[in-house]
Amino acid sequence: MGTLLQVKAVSKHFGGFTALDQVSVDIAEGERFGLIGPNGSGKTTLINCVSGSLRNESGSIVFAGEEVSRLAAYQRTRRGIARSFQIPRPFRTMTLLENLLVPSAYVVHMKDAEGEVQAMDLLRKMGLADKAHSRSNTLSQVELRKLELARAMAARPKLLISDEAMAGLSGTEVEEMLKILFALNESGITIIMIEHIMQAVMRFSQRIVCLDAGKIICEGTPTSIVQNPDVQKAYLGA
């Protein structure tokens, strides 16, 4: 398996605050990758830099062999990087179906008829098919998270970044989301999961990186991560 995403020595500052300090990480094609760390450790900043919502100040981001760190976010989406948002950002005046037609039109350049077939298929997989024609501002929290994933998938990405898709969900809802993400991975999509729910991220990830104060403090398999004293210190403050 080749490398899909290479993050090389990426740094990002907000004023005097160092959000990311020389972060480097490689992600392989088809991998299930977990990104953890305490609040404010730079997880979302890192994926904002990868998806293009923010520009990194130094270092490089290579996706599928191409340097993308100077590309606008929409261009990166067109190259195959899709993401969900931590706080769901649905297109609230549109129906669920229309939400999914935005990426299918702008990324995959599908006609509406084709886009609708794809959208219905995705909504069915997410268990949202019966709400396809409802406006997205009528959805519950777990449905919004699913819509975020469905919309990201409508862009037919190679890499899906799931930013805390499970925060605030109940136990059974977390199970549902995990099932969806496993299924997406099996269909060949590389997934980066940012998550606070340890049980979920441990079960899902093949490899985990832990960030603290903008630096990678440890990298490894889920079992090695939980035993790492630095991770325990960052999380428990012990």
Place this chain on the structure above:
Amino acid sequence: MKFWISAALALVLAGIAAATISNEYFFFAAYVVLQAVILATAWNILGGYAGYVNFGTGAFFGVGAYTGVLLIKSLGLPLGLQIAAAAAMGGILGFGIGLLTLRLRGIFFSIATVAIAIILETLVLNVRYLGGATGMQILRPEVTPPFDSYIKMLFVIGVLLAVIAVAIARYIEISWLGRGLRAIRDSEEAAECSGVPTLKLKLLACTVSGALMSAAGAPLAMYQSFVEPASSFSLNYSVNALAMPIIGGMAHWIGPVLGAVLLGTIQQLVTVTISSELNVLVVGVLLVFFVVAAPEGIVGLAGKLWARFSR
């Protein structure tokens, strides 16, 4: 297809009206309503579809009017070319305002557009060649057949411009552009991550919207036979252009048209029967009523009623 038949019908009716109605006041009043249709439709492309509230309609309108004046005075160009040149100027100004959206969103963008209107008015106020604060008289050229009066010709041109404006707005709304603009309005960040080139679309919307607004302003000097800065760059245009789509409904191209026809007609009636000062009150009362009782405007209200009765 239905749209184009209606558009052609509107033009034919305008022609028939010009040929049969002899009371010039009708055309004088109707032209103002048509001007409102163009301004409201143009405003809605950026404000309604993309959610960027432009308070500077007066700036675009004034730029259009003074582009017209400049071309009459310096080169004596005909009205058609004045309108085309005004549209180009408005497009350039719109592009510049579009660049503002890189950094300014929400209320900050709106404030900046107010500032632009004031800056441009001050500029014209200080250019003696354009008449400065006292303004200038414009002599209308001879009317060209088949028209028998200048105001009738302006009326037909107004209908034509309104049809063009509505056709452009409708095209933007129903094409892939409209979906992208709506995505920007709902969440700019999510739009960008869904592959929408947000800056390009915003620049396009600003440019088209600005060009149409300035085109609407170009015939002003001919209409009034007189121009001066305060009324050309008036805040009233900005308020009306924003109130009309809100009253009519911003989600559909017919909304601004309905709002403009309703509000514009009421304003004309009030001006004639009571006083022109009361215009502003009419806008205010209607705006408050619709924002509270029907936030989706006439179109939204009609949709709800339709849903209730068809059940």
